[in-house]
Amino acid sequence: MVGLSEGEQEFIKGGIAQDLRSDGRKRYTYRPIYVETGVIPQANGSARVRMGSTDVIASVKAELGRPSAMQPDKGKVAIFVDCSPTAEPTFEGRGGEELSAELSSALQHCLLGGKSGAGAGIDLSSLVVVEGKVCWDLYIDGLVISSDGNLLDALGAAIKAALSNTGIPSVHVAAEAASDEQPEVDISDEEFLQFDTSGVPVITTLTKVGKHYIVDATLEEESQMSSAVSISINRQGHICGMIKRGGVGLDPSVILDMISVANFVSRQLMDKLDSEIAAADADEDES
Amino acid sequence: MEFVSPEGLRLDGRRPTEMRQLRAEIGNVAKADGSAVFEMGNTKVIAAVYGPREVQNKSQQMSDQALVRCEYSMANFSTGDRMRKPKGDRRSTEISLVIRQTMEACILTHLMPRSQIDIFVQVLQADGGTRSACINAATLALQDAGIPMRDIVTSCSAGYLNSTPLLDLNYVEDSAGGPDVTVGILPTLDKVTLLQMDAKLPTNTFEDVMQLAIEGCIAREYQAVGMPPGFMIDSHGKGIRSYNYVPDRYKVAKMQGLLNGNVYSNPTLVS
DSSP states (O other), X not given: OOOOOHHHHHHHHHHHHTXXXXXXXXXXXXXXXXXXXXXXXXXXXXXXXXXXXXXXXXXXXXXXXXXXXXXXXXXXXXXXXXXXXXXXXXXXXXXXXXXHHHHHHHHHXXXXXXXXOTTOSSOGGGGEEETTTEEEEEEEEEEEEEOSSOHHHHHHHHHHXXXXXXXXXXXXXXXXXXXXXXXXXXXXXXXXXXXXXXXXXXXXXXXXXXXXXXXXXXXXXXXXXXXXEEEEEOTTSOEEEEEEESSSOOOHHHHHHHHHHHHHHHHHHHHHHHHHHXXXXXXXXXX | OOSBOTTSOBTTSOOTTOOOOEEEEEXXXXXXXXXXXXXXXXXXXXXXXXXXXXXXXXXXXXSSSOEEEEEEEXXXXXXXXXXXXXXXXXXXXXXXXXXXXXXXXXXXXXXXXXXXXXXXXXXXXXXXXXXXXXXXXXXXXXXXXXXXXXXXXXXXXXXXXXXXEEESOOHHHHTTOSOEEEEEEETTTTEEEEEEEESOOOHHHHHHHHHHHHHHHHHHHIIIIXXXXXXXXXXXXXXXXXXXXXXOHHHHHHHHHHHXXXXXXXXXXXX
16 A cells, blocks of 8 residues: 655655656666576576566466367466565455456557467467477466566566567477377476567557656556557557556547557567566576 | 485485575665565575554454464465465464564563554465475564564474484475475574474484474575674664574584584584
């Protein structure tokens, strides 16, 4: 819970109106981002992302499974988010479940595309081992350790970093299997396939406070928001998903304006993230 | 299965009385009043402390002492096989209770009446000994929050496999089904606050195993308080507050042996 006095609230709103926020940032400036990869050794890929005092971990685990009958040529990806009570005492017990569910479904919207699996940021057909029989199921788990606003963007960034860190074991399939039997597979311990993450979008949340909107809002700023729009955009500048939160309605022209701002800001975020991921991977290789 | 090789080495290359590498860091969760990360080998836990603050549920308020609460949770990715358990399963409820009782015993609750202290422990990686790792992390977080305590609780586990007492079991050793003794002590007061054991063990062997676990606790306390340079990283410059801790020479002799990778159950006294 954020407890702010009326004066503090006015200070935050006034700062945003004058393009000088409480922590000295401009409206479209992010807090410094730190990325660490390979933080969970038992996962196939993992990353920890910090934006100011927001701190999240994402891990990717791959398990062999059966593709669904509807899409025999695609693997499956599931995203789960948990909010640890370390981040906020109100997440204790079942208290974090609502936010966890909201974040999980938002991430699914932004990263996984439609029901048919088309338009997904993650290339699902690369997860198939034997069409209709064996595929990789990716379980993406996010964990919020410390929360200071903008959780969705941080989780999206952590998942992108974790995926680029993911090695999926290469699989050898025994050739002579009858058509109705489950083929025998041999999972390699040494050979790993790197995942192509160039198509994975980043999520940019624009939070509207007063007449203006800001990126990377802190918890205090989020408490003053009227509505927020999260837009996930990939390298090509395509919108991969969009969610509007908050009760207050938005003028359609404002939304279009927000999209163009998000497009511009997400490009910076993506470059920053890519260089951070590359640096983190290099760090991990060294140690 | 052979847990101790003929050369006297364990599966992960440790000697029977050797602990895993420890690492601790405080002040990781900026929003919390106190927080700590505690790692031992591949086990890694985060603890965050909120409070002392106003009691949230007024019916639980106590007029003569503080209310201490604890919640233990495991991340989905913390174990080798991915699992998704509902919150509040039996095991985590039990561990929450154990941590709460242990910390309640060392916090000076009577100094903070009508208030509440929340301890949240989150397991990031589980490789055996999560119980003791959580207690150690919770202690560090409480210190970071500046909460008055009688003493610093430290905890360590020991087991008995292949007729050898083993210090600080990892997951493979822990799941071997042998006895597992978890001990928590108040080192300066020289008191045991937590003692748990499963499986059966002859009484005289139990003494050895428990003694080993206690020595493990003392070594941890030394590492946490004595702080060899570079061991403790302080993220926001508060530093670890110790409560007039002066290690006595007997303990130091034992601990130095342990820091070099050996615990001797009958150490030579330094006179």
